[in-house]
Amino acid sequence: MAKKTTFFCKECGYETSGWMGKCPGCGMFNTFVEAPSEKAPAKAKTDSPAFTANQYSWTDSAVTVRLSEAGKENYKRHSTGIPSLDVLFGGGITEGSVTLVAGEPGIGKSTILMQLADSYKAEGEILYISGEESPAQIGMRATRLKIKRDILICGETRFEAIAEQLKAHKPCLAIIDSIQTLYSEQVAGTPGGVAQIREVAAGLIRIAKTNNITIIMVGHIAKDGSIAGPKTIEHMVDTVLGFEGDATGGYRIIRSAKNRFGRSNEICFFEMGETGLIPVDSSKALLVAGRPLNSPGSVLTSTLEGNDALTIEVQALCTESVYPTPQRMTSGPERSRVLMLLAVCEKMLNLGLTSKDCFVNVIGGLKVSDPVTDLAVCMATVSSARGVSARPNTLILGEVGLSGEIRPVSRILKRCLASARLGITTVVLPGSSKDALEKELANASADVFAGNPVPEFIYADNLKEAADILFS
The missing domain is CATH 2.20.28 (Rubrerythrin, domain 2)
Structure with a gap:
């Protein structure tokens, strides 16, 4: 045929x-x-792993129930044994959930999962299925990481054999490393192909849901940073965790891009050590280590990541271009938004950026999408273009519009409290946020800053006023 x-x-x-x-x-x-x-x-459709997974099931969930009767299973959460990871999962891993962990090669995906398997607070076997390493190689890594738990290791890539292993051992947690290496004999195409990834992932999810097995899958990423394979795999799983930052650096950032059982966009920070990934304080990881003082082009701002306010450093560099078309490069902020902000700065402040290369960077490799960081990007650019350092120990907050106006900021007090612990003495805010801040301070307790000095709040309505405040 x-x-x-x-x-x-x-x-x-x-x-x-x-x-x-x-x-x-x-x-x-x-x-x-x-x-x-x-x-x-x-019958080719019924031969797909997404359908044949049911033959490995020892429960039957194919029933129709009313909303009032749903949720009677009372799925439990189990702690990972690593508090930072528990936050990402919304308080622990939910039984029967499927998680996708993605990141660059060598960034620490297999390392953190091996540590998780060792500290997982649930009764039962843990099955580690690897299509990339032999059991001997995994054993060497476990020795380096000082793993004490006697987990089950399986070096297999064929889906049908993996399903049999899940049926035989009934683990409380199964780790698949990685989904791109698996294949099914009933699906044409090579391992890592779109059809193979889609059908095998569907089969694993079906097994997890019908048998209440928690599964964590490792995913590779493409050149553009997206997860390799069909986008539908991200919609199919319950939780998506992604590594951010430079794989060659000392710090690792893990973000929950999706979570059906908790809050999304939570982040946690780890430091790569000899014995694996070690949780660290986020503010220390991004700011304290090596931050320059009184340096042109460097400013501080705050971004909301999940339920936490994170103080970050934004740097800008403006230099005369040697190219016919000046370069515009970013690392952290969205490039399209930075281009818009550079145009606003040029229009309102006449910085001469049309002949200069502009580079904008967020320290620590964090990806930032909070519009409240707009004003910090603008002021870092002004500082670099003019060669003048910004006001010291100052936090800069505000969203910038196309006419140069500074728009209101949400959850101001939470951002200020996080930065006050780092010695911030001044906060530059939009004038339109004054009433909201005064209301938050009135409702807060007297010792809301917990012994830290209360910063001075200065208000600005547009870019020109903010520049006068910071550089006068």
Whole structure:
């Protein structure tokens, strides 16, 4: 029987019989990849791992219930034994959940999962399935990390064999390292292909849900930083954890991009040591180590990550360009937003940026999307372009509009409390946030700053006023 070629969108999983430049499902360009598959009659669908997983099930959840009767299973949470990871999972890992952990090669995915397996607070076996390392290699890594728990190790890549292992051992936690190395004999294509990843992931999720097995899968990432394979895998799992930062640096940042059982966008910080990843204080990791004082182009601001306010350092560098078109590069903030802010600065403050290369960086490799950091990006650019350092020990907060106005800030007191512990003495705020801050201070307790000096609050309505305050 002749093979029929199928194309899948890497972003949303849209399927078509021919290649298309633009995906009708998500609107992205050049995202279709070829995934040859043999289309058999109707029973080919039932041969998919997503359906055959049920044969390895020892419970049957295919029932229809009313909302008032749902949730009677009372799924439990189990602590990971690592407080920082418990925060990411919303208070512990929920039984029967499926988690996807993604990150660059060598950043610490297998390391943190091995540590988690050692400290996991649940009764039962833990099964570590690796398609990338042999049991001997895993044993060497466990010795280096001083792992004490006698976990089960399986070096297997065939889905059907893995399903049999899950059926035989009934583990409380199964770790798959990694999903891109697995394949099913019933799906055409090579391991790591779109069809293989989609069908095998669906099969593992079906096993987890019908048998109440907690599964954590490791995922590779593509060149652009997205998770390799179909985008649908991120929609299928319950939790998505992603590593951020430089794999060659000392610190690792883990963010919960998705969490059905807790708050998303929580982050935690680790330091890579000889015995694995060690939790560290986030503020110390990003600011205290090596922050320059009275240096042009360096300012402090605050961003909300989950329920926490994090004080961060924003740096900018403006230098005369040697290229026909000046360069604009960012690491941390969104490039499109930084380009908009540079245009506003040029319009309102006449910095001469049209002939200069501009580079904006957030220390620590943290990705920032909070618009409250807009004013800090602008003031760091002004500081570098003019060669003048900003006012010392000052926190800069505010969203910047296209006409140069500074818009209100949310949860001001929480941001100020986090920065006061670092010695911040002055906070520059939008004038429109004055009433909100006074209301928060009136409702707070008398010792809200816990012995730290109460910072001076200075208000600005536009970029010119903020520049006068910081550089006068």
